[in-house]
Amino acid sequence: MPNLYKAIPFINEAELLAQGTSFVHKLHPLAKLTGTLAYIACVISFPRTNTTGLSAFLLYPVITAAVANIPLRFFVARLLIAAPLSLAAALAGLFAPMGAQAFISVLIKTVLTVSAVSLLTATTKMTDVDAQLARLYVPAVFRAPFMMIGRYLSALTEEAAAMSRAYSMRSRGGKVAMRNMGSFLGQLILRSFDRAGRVSLAMKLRGNGNAIAITSTAHNAPRARDLVYIAALCAAFVLLRIFDISIIIGSLFINP
Amino acid sequence: MHMADALVSPAVGGIMMAASAAAIGVSVKKMSKERLDEAKLPESRNAKYSALYPLMGVMGAFVFAGQMINFTIPGTGSSGHIGGGILLAALLGPWTALITLAAVLLIQCLVFADGGLLAYGANVFNMGVASCLLAYPFIYKPIIKRGTSKKNITIASIASVVVGLQIGAFAVVLQTMASGVTALPFGAFAALMQPIHLAIGLVEGIVTASVLSFVHSARPEILDANRSERIPRGKPLKKVFATLVILTVLVGGGLSLFASSYPDGLEWSIAGVAGETELESEGGVYDSTANIVESTAFMPDYSVANTDESLGTSTAGIIGSAITFALTLIIGVAISLLKKKTNAKPV
Numbered sequence: 001m002p003n004l005y006k007a008i009p010f011i012n013e014a015e016l017l018a019q020g021t022s023f024v025h026k027l028h029p030l031a032k033l034t035g036t037l038a039y040i041a042c043v044i045s046f047p048r049t050n051t052t053g054l055s056a057f058l059l060y061p062v063i064t065a066a067v068a069n070i071p072l073r074f075f076v077a078r079l080l081i082a083a084p085l086s087l088a089a090a091l092a093g094l095f096a097p098m099g100a101q102a103f104i105s106v107l108i109k110t111v112l113t114v115s116a117v118s119l120l121t122a123t124t125k126m127t128d129v130d131a132q133l134a135r136l137y138v139p140a141v142f143r144a145p146f147m148m149i150g151r152y153l154s155a156l157t158e159e160a161a162a163m164s165r166a167y168s169m170r171s172r173g174g175k176v177a178m179r180n181m182g183s184f185l186g187q188l189i190l191r192s193f194d195r196a197g198r199v200s201l202a203m204k205l206r207g208n209g210n211a212i213a214i215t216s217t218a219h220n221a222p223r224a225r226d227l228v229y230i231a232a233l234c235a236a237f238v239l240l241r242i243f244d245i246s247i248i249i250g251s252l253f254i255n256p
Numbered sequence: 257m258h259m260a261d262a263l264v265s266p267a268v269g270g271i272m273m274a275a276s277a278a279a280i281g282v283s284v285k286k287m288s289k290e291r292l293d294e295a296k297l298p299e300s301r302n303a304k305y306s307a308l309y310p311l312m313g314v315m316g317a318f319v320f321a322g323q324m325i326n327f328t329i330p331g332t333g334s335s336g337h338i339g340g341g342i343l344l345a346a347l348l349g350p351w352t353a354l355i356t357l358a359a360v361l362l363i364q365c366l367v368f369a370d371g372g373l374l375a376y377g378a379n380v381f382n383m384g385v386a387s388c389l390l391a392y393p394f395i396y397k398p399i400i401k402r403g404t405s406k407k408n409i410t411i412a413s414i415a416s417v418v419v420g421l422q423i424g425a426f427a428v429v430l431q432t433m434a435s436g437v438t439a440l441p442f443g444a445f446a447a448l449m450q451p452i453h454l455a456i457g458l459v460e461g462i463v464t465a466s467v468l469s470f471v472h473s474a475r476p477e478i479l480d481a482n483r484s485e486r487i488p489r490g491k492p493l494k495k496v497f498a499t500l501v502i503l504t505v506l507v508g509g510g511l512s513l514f515a516s517s518y519p520d521g522l523e524w525s526i527a528g529v530a531g532e533t534e535l536e537s538e539g540g541v542y543d544s545t546a547n548i549v550e551s552t553a554f555m556p557d558y559s560v561a562n563t564d565e566s567l568g569t570s571t572a573g574i575i576g577s578a579i580t581f582a583l584t585l586i587i588g589v590a591i592s593l594l595k596k597k598t599n600a601k602p603v
Contacts (some may be wrong), residue, residue, distance in 0.1 A: 010367060010368055011367055014366075014367055036373065037373065037374065040261050040372070040373060040374045041266045041269075041374060043261075044261055044262060044264065044265060044266055044269070044374065044437075045265065045266050047436075048436065048437055051573075051577070052573035052574065052576060052577045055576075055577040055580045055581055055584075056580050056584075058580070058581065058584045059580075059584050059587070062584045062585065062587065062588035063584075063587060063588060063591065065588065066587070066588045066589075066590075066591035066592045066595070067591055067595075069592075069595065078368065078369035079369075081368055081369055081370050082260050082369050082370065082372075102437070105437075106262050106263075106437060109261070109262035109437075110260055110261075110262040113260065113261035113262055113372060113373075113374075114260070114261075114369045116373075117261075117365065117366070117369050117372070117373050118369050120366070120373075121366045121367060121369075129366065139284050141284050141287060141288070141355060142280065142284065142355050142358065142359060144309040144312070144313075145309060145312035145313050145316050145355065145356050145359040146359040146362055146363065147313075148309055148312060148313025148314075148316065149312075149313050149316035149317050149320060149359055149360060149363050150363060150367075151313065152313045152314050152316075152317040153317045153320055153363075244573070244576075245576065245580055246573050246574075246576030246577040246579075246580050247572055247573045247576050248576065249575075249576040249579050249580060250571070250572030250573055250574070250575040250576025250577070250579070251572045251576070253572070253575055254571050254572045254575060
């Protein structure tokens with residue numbers, strides 16, 4: 001990611017998608033978190049020499065994304081961040097014995113795990129994540145900066161976006177010229193500072209001091225369907241981990 | 257230095273998660289104690305931290321911005337970004353810094369998919385614990401104790417950042433090796449990771465030093481080392497915020513114009529090993545996985561699986577994978593189309 005401005009759509013996209021109302025969105029956040037962790041654990045537990053077994057694990061992100069209406073580009077954008085490192089790691093071993101398999105294995109694992117985490121973010125609001133962290137006895141000292149960073153970062157980037165839009169409208173759609181950078185950034189500093197001050201004041205006025213005390217009430221306790229979801233998902237992952245569906249299907253066509 | 261889930265095994269991820277959770281737990285305890293010592297007012301339990309939360313938030317956003325910018329390292333064709341551990345520790349104190357950094361890493365993992373969820377513990381350890389709880393108290397603090405001058409700040413910053421990054425980079429090598437995900441030989445991987453992170457450390461150290469020197473001249477009271485001469489209660493925290501926001505915007509907005517598009521240090525060093533892996537990676541780790549190899553061999557020329565039987569199995573595997581893949585896509589498209597159709601119906 002080259003700069004903060006390109007980060008704006010990233011931050012907002014996940015939060016906007018998380019406002020959805022699909023079956024996946026309505027699931028208890030803890031159920032989704034458990035499912036995601038189980039999925040990642042199963043995927044990365046595959047040895048680097050096994051590539052066929054991994055392909056069946058694509059079912060989970062594809063089905064979940066389809067049900068939750070998450071567009072493909074959401075995943076691609078996140079993969080572009082995570083892929084280069086994994087790609088380099090995989091490429092390094094490419095010429096070693098079995099290197100091709102290790103390469104494909106790391107590549108598939110990256111796609112699958114990044115998709116799973118992206119899905120979790122795209123279907124769960126930040127406040128819900130915070131509420132679940134509270135449920136898991138994560139202290140407020142950790143949760144408050146976690147929420148605060150999100151707030152300050154988006155306050156900053158949104159101001160920047162508004163300013164650059166205004167600037168481009170006044171300057172025939174051009175980018176910010178170097179000679180204007182000083183006043184541009186100066187303005188941005190003032191605006192950001194004002195914004196942060198307003199956020200802080202607003203919180204104080206609402207009786208929060210400066211601490212974040214926003215917890216979601218939408219998901220108080222996991223319901224029956226959440227438990228069924230976790231059980232079904234975990235069972236499916238373990239089965240797919242043990243039995244290589246690809247080999248089984250392939251054996252129908254070729255007798256090994 | 258963010259490790260993806262694909263680079264760790266569940267066991268390594270779990271162990272590192274436990275280690276980092278313990279470190280965060282200790283930090284929270286220590287922070288509570290420090291705050292309790294300071295707080296004289298009979299306020300609610302949460303209010304003791306209240307002034308610190310926005311500071312942690314803004315500093316977190318600052319590090320967040322800083323980590324998105326890659327610096328080109330002269331002469332190597334590589335680039336790196338700041339870890340920010342020492343910077344945070346010098347401003348907030350090591351315990352608060354670790355918690356803030358852990359929050360930053362969690363946001364990066366969730367919002368940007370930068371760094372894995374199961375690898376989160378490993379990332380907190382490599383980038384947070386190594387710098388905040390090891391390099392800061394054992395390198396930075398002893399030097400600064402001799403006096404907070406610009407010279408001391410510069411020496412302390414560079415030394416502690418370099419050491420912190422070396423520990424972190426070595427931890428990455430150990431974790432990747434223990435996970436057994438890549439075919440990289442240990443020696444070659446370490447021999448490339450350490451020097452490249454030495455270079456990154458020098459760059460990051462200089463950046464950290466200049467930022468801390470600036471803060472030292474502008475608002476010396478916010479440096480952790482100057483806490484004893486703390487400003488009297490009631491002096492506006494606003495100016496502190498303004499300074500931090502200015503730095504955040506400058507680093508995030510200004511410097512990013514010059515940010516490089518080279519791969520970062522970890523990528524560079526792993527890619528650099530590529531040439532050597534051919535020579536050194538025989539037997540060893542590979543033998544132990546021979547059984548699995550046999551049933552799933554992809555390229556028979558390279559593997560022990562050269563018999564007709566296993567060739568058949570691997571062909572079956574490939575065909576099966578292709579069919580699974582196709583089926584998965586069909587299911588996905590079908591659900592999407594079905595949903596679109598349902599949504600299009602007039603209510």
